[in-house]
Amino acid sequence: MAYKIVFFDIDGTLINEEKQVPQSTLEAVKRLKESGVEPVIATGRAPYFIQHLTEQLGIESYVCLNGGYAVYRGKPVYKRAIDRTSIEALVTLAAKHGHSLVFEGEHGYYADRADHFFITEAVTSLKVNLPGVDPDFWKNNEVFQLFLHCEQSEEHLYEELVQELTLIRWHTKAMDVLPAGGSKAQGIAAMLKELSLKPEEAVAFGDGLNDKEMLAYVGLGIAMGNSHPDLLPFADKVTTHVNEDGVKNGLVMAGLI
Template identity: 65%
Template sequence: MSYKIVFFDIDGTLVNEEKEIPADTIEAIRELKASGVEPVIATGRAPYFIKPLAERLGIESFVCLNGGYVVYKGKPLYRKTIEKPALESLVALAAQHDHGLVFEGEHQFFCDRENHPFITDAVLSLKVDLPGFNPDYWRTDDIFQVFLHCESHDEHLYEALKTDFTLIRWHPQAMDVLPAGSSKAQGIAALLDQLGLTAADAAAFGDGLNDKEMLAYVGFGVAMGNSNPELLPYADFVTTHVDERGIRNGLIEAGLLPVHSA
């Protein structure tokens, strides 16, 4: 199968624990583009978190916010926001337990608690700026995703909200909160439909729990060697660590780079 498009997660996939892109990954993406195959970023991050990385890799298209916001060559083509009544329930419940929230809009993001240690630790781990403070941001703007800052032993407190939301942990003190049923696969499907492609035409690389649906959906799903073990059953191939030519080796296995590729 000759894949026409490849989707790449960012954290733990395109970048390592230090949030650096390995030099070999940069070269592998360059070679992939030169062969006529299109690379696309598929991430839980918001678009304003990824611009420097996308520019460095020369990638113009992305599936952001865990599938909720899709851009193809600079043009937005798909948006899925969280309904206001569902947000209101989440805000009320989080307030009861002093769990901080970060609301992610299309162009900016804000938190509802100032100097909350969980917010600070989790957001800074992404190597991005801290959010501004605006507890009412969710009332006035479209929200695509929320960071819920709580530890795993408190997850059960939000069980009743799972009819409205999908919750995915990405940090010991933070979970992504997105509309129920949303995933990177949903955003990828919207992009492929616009391009006249099918899932069989696509490959994807990921390492985290929010990559399950994506790897299962595409024609060839690659889990990084440093992946969460729970992701591995969803992959067609497990490549090496992000710092050990993981992207290149996965592209070779997919038949998208030659075996003797540098």
């Protein structure tokens, strides 16, 4: 079956540790578009974090917030907000343990406190502006994802919420918080339905723990050479490192360029 659409993770896939897009990736995505195959971003990042990247790559569609928000060529096709009762339970537990939260909405994101070291360290690593401060943001706005800031050794403190929320670590000081069972695959499924495409007609590239479901769901899942070891069992193929033409080589392996 011919592949018609390719979903790309951002950090560690489209961009390297310096948050730069390798020249070979820019050229490969351009060639992919010229061949008539649709490139789509699939990321844990929020839409307001990726505008510069979509412009640089000429990509018009994206699945953001780990599948919680999907847009196809400017049109929202899927939204998956987190239930407020689940957020309230997390807010209560985080306050008990002295951990900070960041609430990610559709158009902006806000921390529950100012100048927290863990927030600054984690968010700064993304090379984006720090969040605003509004501890009650979740009460009056849809929240599609949260950052929970704690050490890995403290994750067990949130085990009582596993029936309501999914926690995925992306930084030594931070985890993404999604609805239970949430993943990039959900947003991808919604976009494929919108386009009347089958999962078998899609390819996905990723490198992190939040890419497991995505790589397993599509017809061809490609892990980057710099991937987390736990991602590899979910991939059909493994390409080279992001800094070693990983995206280009993966697209060649898929027969797309």
